[in-house]
Amino acid sequence: MTQHATVRLSSGAVRGRRLDGHLSFRGIPYAAAPIGDRRWRPPAPVEPWTGIRDATVPGNPAPQLAQSFADVTSVDEDCLTLDITVPEAARGTGRPVLVWLHGGGGTNGSAAAYDAQRLAVAGDVVVVAPNFRLGVFGCFGHPGLADGGTFGLRDQQAVLRWVRREIARFGGDPANVTLAGESYGALMIAAHLVSPGSAGLFHRAILQSAFSVLGTTPAHTFIPGVPELPPRWAPMAELEQFGAAVAVERGWVTPGSDPESALAQLRRVPVTDLLQASDSFIRPAFGGITLPESPSTAIPAGRFHRIPLMLGAMRDEARFFVGLFADLVGNPVTAESYPRLVAEAFGDSADQVAARYPLDGFPTPSLAWAQIATDRAWARPAWELGRAFAAHTGTWFYEFADRDAPSLVPLPGFPTGAQHSSALAYQIDFPGGGMSLSAAQRELADRMNQYWTTFARHGDPARADLPDWPDVSTGYVQALAPERIGGTDYVAEHGLDFWGRMP
Template sequence: MPLDDEREVEYRVRQALSAQALHHPGLADVARRAGGDLLGYVTLAVENGKKLGDRRWRPPAPVEPWSGVRDATVPGNPAPQLAQSFADVNSMDEDCLTLNVTVPEAQGIGRPVMVWLHGGGGTNGSAAAYDAHRLAVTGDVVVVAPNFRLAVFGCFGYPGLADGGTFGLQDQQAVLRWVQREIAQFGGDPANVTLVGESYGALMIAAHLVSPASAGLFHRAILQSAFSVLGTTPAHAFIPGVPALPPRWSPVAELEQFGAVIAAERGWVTPDSDPESALAQLRRVPVTDLLQASESFIRPAFGGITLPESPSTAIPAGRFQRIPLMLGTTRDEARFFVGLFADLVGNPVTAESYPRLVAEAFGDSADQVAARYPLDGFPTPSLAWAQIATDRAWARPAWELGRVFAAHTDTWFYEFADRAAPPLVPLPGFPTGAQHSSALAYQFDFPGGTSLSAAQREFADRMNRYWTTFAGHGDPTRADLPDWPDVSTGHVQSLAPERIGGTDYVAEHNLDFWSRMP
């Protein structure tokens, strides 16, 4: 959305930023009319959402210009989604392509910019859940957090649908282009942009590293708990009961065929419709109906204009942006998935089911896996399986990705290791440890969310200084924090309140063993 000094464009603002830091005529007056000279974030539309339906499954379009004061005192709509056990948000509004900007109160220009891509499995999540004021103030950075299309609205494909399976990726690219055009108005430096994402957001960064349309739009990247960027995942290793998973990237021809099958099965199109009329029918299907198929469309597609090649082949071959990279995992990633989707639904892993899970996941190697992870070595069978899943489905793929990155560019690796971290999603009776998403409470505040102890709060400040130093300089090392060598030395930085320093990640997660396993 262009900010043009030749016409009056004003935004109503709130909470924790200095209007003067935005360097745009009229903003200070708007802030005063809103009740003060401080603001917390500004919500800015990056797509015209008024022509809904017809805009579905098309590239994001520029916002329609307006005159006068646009109310930006509350976050924009989340992308369409159904509430889940891990995300209690329902949204049916396709007018969702907005972004939030958080800037420190103190006046400044040329600040590093961090663009945050939220997680949520590709089906859920919104920018508004992440209050970035601590990150912005600690590191003196500008934080941009966008909403983007998810699931069936972001990764749907159908014969004749141009560049299907990449609409969420295209939305994020529109945000990055907006940052290049406009972030200087908010005190940010468009030549110093770091793309940061967690879980599904980190997976999308892998696509940006490969997509030609993203080249030059960001200059560093941080991938937090990315899931299986390069390879497949054995049965049950993601969630007990879930079969083996293919690579997280779908060939566009395969996606189109799958989309056609789903559309026919669900009656979204009339039989024997030609592609043009079928797409017209699909754009009239109610949001609620489309959302019933959301979990079937979470894999971005490759083979089109936006993502010509799968990141699983392009990255190992070195065909990606050679920029400084940071990546890592949490120490107990899979406890989140085992606790939430097995124990809490009354179907924990048991001594009886454990051998079956191992056999179905690892076939001829099952005996070796069972010997390496004996049940008597863990308090419960669920925790034994969670350790297998953490090591095989999270630590091994992340380590392989980090080593591939390090062969081509400067790369730093970390492990978030605070086993007393307050979980974002409570799992009563289940020892969560440093589970998936547990690091987020140290970077962001959440509405009605978790509280940190004094020691954890101090640690959060140190962790955020690492992140923002990397964003500013392409290297997390700083004199007031423990040294952090890059991963080419074999170093992994363990991050916890009681200790920050190197850890033997390979031994901790049995990665020499897993390198010989399926």
């Protein structure tokens, strides 16, 4: 028989489920549905309800199309909900709160994909996982659209304000909130660290596998075949011009329409049509009220919220992208294409890069390219970001290094190693995912969650019962692998002295 738990919010009562060792509340609205005239507007307050609202079923994912790495399709804009996982009430109140921002490249992902009970119960923390607008719904810009390109960011700020108002009702401490995110979620945390509207809404942050926060990415080093990528932040004026051009090109607006008329037309375009261009709108915009300055310039200058930070990367980040988007689609890097990729990515420095990463030093050309991409597109930017943070606030850096980690996305025949997203299975569970950890991996998972939740509680991951973890200002990086947690020479491992001289 299902046991229920009821909590009364300022907007009305919600009824969740009492499960083994924890309470689960799902699909709680934190803002009004951004539909109709609310499309591309700031999140509006929730309309209060009467009676008891069911909170046992996940809310709608943000509108998205299924991808090779995420088999979820949604066309419902009514998506501004969150899930909450709470340890048993008998264990007390005033717990640290961890707000989890999912990844998914800016176009995909949902709170429902993550089961945080293991993290919440073992660490005695309240975990909040929101859905927020993605892609063309989160980062679209157009002339006349106020503060465009920041709607997903503002959704997340609405989540944090909701947490400040309501989380005590779930036993959480609104004065001790950690914002954590992986991949695109980590990129968004960098924006929150700079956004004036996020000040005071969270007190610590954990950025896992944040991509290219500070600079550009050479051609092919994100995905083979993809040209050089600009910084992950779009100037507002540039985004508006681009959005207007796309709208006309795709027939969403009548050419020559004034901005007000164009926006009215755009708000009537079917969700399925807008989603066809979603991956062109994943860069948050700066130059407006929500994000006045690009994090790529603000963070190195020290213009960010000074709170304790954890920052980390995977040992083999880029194997995910090379395996999924090259080898798995029948277009692996070959001995013939490798020199071309190096030349197009690094120009006059190509010979030096090729000499440092010779093909005969790797089992396959794809793995050689994955190492270049890991070191240049992931390790170097992560290290630069960590050092920029550490110049102004306490920062702890880690590398997930279990090369036998299970893969969230199957890549048959490709050695995935400690690839992008591989640490997630150690922190949380994936409903229906079918992934299993060995005893040694489970022990590592427990220790990782102890580090994470200790950081959420105290702003420092150090624990007397775990290996020491000095902050990165000393140059220290904590390697996390089964039966070998300890310092690693991250700079040497990824050739960062060499890459510091390269484009």
